Amino acid sequence: MSPATESELSEIVAGARGALHVTGGGTRPVGRPVAGEVLSVAGLAGIELYEPGALTIVARAGTSLAEVEAALAAERQRLPFEPMDHRALLGTKGEPTVGGVVAANVSGPRRIQAGAARDSLIGVRFVDGSGSIIKNGGRVMKNVTGYDLVKLMAGSWGTLGVLTEVAFKVLPAPEAAAGFSIAGLSDLQAVEAMAVALGSPFEVTGAAHLPGAGRTLLRIEGFAASVAYRAGRLAEVMAPFGAVTVERDAAAVAETWRQIRDVQVFATQPGDVWRISVKPSDAPGVAALTGGEVMFDWGGGLIWALVPEGTDLRARLGAFAGHATLVRASEETRARIAPFHPEPAPLAALSAGLRAKFDPRGILNPGLMGS
Numbered sequence: 472m473s474p475a476t477e478s479e480l481s482e483i484v485a486g487a488r489g490a491l492h493v494t495g496g497g498t499r500p501v502g503r504p505v506a507g508e509v510l511s512v513a514g515l516a517g518i519e520l521y522e523p524g525a526l527t528i529v530a531r532a533g534t535s536l537a538e539v540e541a542a543l544a545a546e547r548q549r550l551p552f553e554p555m556d557h558r559a560l561l562g563t564k565g566e567p568t569v570g571g572v573v574a575a576n577v578s579g580p581r582r583i584q585a586g587a588a589r590d591s592l593i594g595v596r597f598v599d600g601s602g603s604i605i606k607n608g609g610r611v612m613k614n615v616t617g618y619d620l621v622k623l624m625a626g627s628w629g630t631l632g633v634l635t636e637v638a639f640k641v642l643p644a645p646e647a648a649a650g651f652s653i654a655g656l657s658d659l660q661a662v663e664a665m666a667v668a669l670g671s672p673f674e675v676t677g678a679a680h681l682p683g684a685g686r687t688l689l690r691i692e693g694f695a696a697s698v699a700y701r702a703g704r705l706a707e708v709m710a711p712f713g714a715v716t717v718e719r720d721a722a723a724v725a726e727t728w729r730q731i732r733d734v735q736v737f738a739t740q741p742g743d744v745w746r747i748s749v750k751p752s753d754a755p756g757v758a759a760l761t762g763g764e765v766m767f768d769w770g771g772g773l774i775w776a777l778v779p780e781g782t783d784l785r786a787r788l789g790a791f792a793g794h795a796t797l798v799r800a801s802e803e804t805r806a807r808i809a810p811f812h813p814e815p816a817p818l819a820a821l822s823a824g825l826r827a828k829f830d831p832r833g834i835l836n837p838g839l840m841g842s
Contacts, residue, residue: 473514477596477604477635483510484633485602490837493629495533495571498556498563502628502810502839504802512570515635518542526641529594532570532634539569549644552588553579553728559738561799570634576626579732580677580690583669583769585642589625594638597624599631600830608638623825629836631829645692649702650724652716653687653709656680658755661687662771664712666751669770671708673701679731680767682758687712690728736766737777743800745784747774749793760788783808811840 474480484491490507497511512533520529523546530539536554543549554577556567571577573595578587585591594608608621624631656664661680668675668689677690689709691701706715718724730736737744742763749757751771758765763778778784781804785795794812797805814822822840826833 472508473511475514477515477598480510480512480515480633480635481598481602481604483602484598484600484834487832487834489834491834493633493836495568495574496535496565498558498561498565498567499571499575499577500561500563501575501796501798502836503805505836505839507834507837510633512633512635513568515570516568519636520638521546523548527593527638528641529636529638530569531636532568532573534569535566536569536572537566543641544644547644548641550639551581551585551591551642552577553581553585553732554588555579556733557798560734560744569637569639573625573634573637574627574629580679580728580768583678583772584674584676587625589622591639591641592621592625592637593640594636595621595624595634596636597632597634600832600835604635605632628839630826630840631835633835645694645698647695647698647719648690648692648721648724649698650718650727651689651691651702651705651709652718653713654685654716655713656685656687658682658758658765658767660712661767662751662754664709665689665767665770667712668705668709671705673705673708675705677728677731678768678770680771681731681736682766683736683764688727688731690724731766731768734766734775737764737775737799740764740777741780742777743780743782743784743804744798745776745778746796746798747776747784747788747793748772748795749774749791753792757788757791757793762787780804781807785812 472483474483491510492505492507493510495512515531515533518530521542554572572588576588596606598604664687665678669678675689676692680687702717706717709715754771754774758774761776763776766775797808797810
């Protein structure tokens, strides 16, 4: 089913007699396999409102991310949170949609500086499990009505409602960028170096470490004169960690960070891929326990791990302060190992209560998040 209007979607959900597998572009099949009739929002497409002067864009949930980014680029603007494209890593086709970005709270390397997708989301429209149409938030940044519900929909994976429209605040695209590379650091040294960079006053917008390639990478962006000044100063600050190579070609910097954003290093390698969130200071120890190949992002706060197929990485890690999500694996493995980290009992009870409120019949993506 692929409704063309919000009212048509409402009627479909209200009249559903069984489970619905809610999907957008089909590029992010994270979570357990969902049994049910496929309900696609791909037909709900198009930019509803774009006001560059107000730094606001509103689009239907099925609008391709590429269309939104192209419209923003024409006005030298961008989505602040640098959403990841999962297709290469997961081997999927189709087009990522803005509704999918919100449903999965997809955020890239710039999250450490600009926040996550939910932090740029200012309004939503969605159909809940009873078929009711709900509007929350607004179309301009000053409207904060119902802001908590707007944030609640980000990362809900279609289990609380089917998104039909999303509104974002956007930011100007930078005039220039500079990338920094330091070779040969251990994981511990790299985390220390990234902490120094992120704690500096030079507005670092990316901090990653690729142990396999032996490189620790940083990025700054902004007005050309500012980038030129900050690049020189940051290189001085990082000099104690080793020789610093500075890349000032904006296109080259963008390509490097696109590869980091999309975890290209694991895209063509066999094995399961896990996404681990930890305190940056804990990253070296946690990474060592994975027994696989790793990549750090967010200054060490995010670890991507490539391990043999079927590995229960949570069992290998044991108790740790953070959470691990199984991002890429076979359907058999995802059915056996909960893709999303188990929630503490109080949080699980709260989540179940929210699902019961928004989807009392339990028909929206049932079981996707282990519920």
